[in-house]
Amino acid sequence: MTKSDLIEKISEIYPYMNIKNVEKVISIVIGEIVDALKNGRRVELRGFGAFSIRTRGKSVGRNPRTGEKVIIPEKSVPFFKSGKHLKDMINGVTFPNDGRL
8 A cells, every 4th residue: 555545545434534634644644753763762553563763783795796895884774563453453353343443
C-alpha cells in the first residue's frame, strides 16, 4: 500500500472529509514520526508496533569494481518492531471487538 492508496482508502471510509485534509493529516502523522526519530525518540503505536533508531557501527566493505577496501561510516537506521496484536491479526488470530486497531 502506498501513501496515495492510504489517502484514497481513508477518503472512501470518511467521504465527508475533504481529500486535501486527509492528505494533510497523513503528512502530519508521518512528519511527526520522522521528527521524533530524528530527535532520538521512540514512537509506539499500541497494538501496531514501535519505531526506533538503531546504530550500525562502522565497518569495512569492498568496492565491487576495484575490490579495494572501503571504510563504511557509522550510521543510524530506522527499525520497526511489530506489536503482538498486529502479529496475531496477520496470523489469523481473532479477537472479540475490544476497540484495539
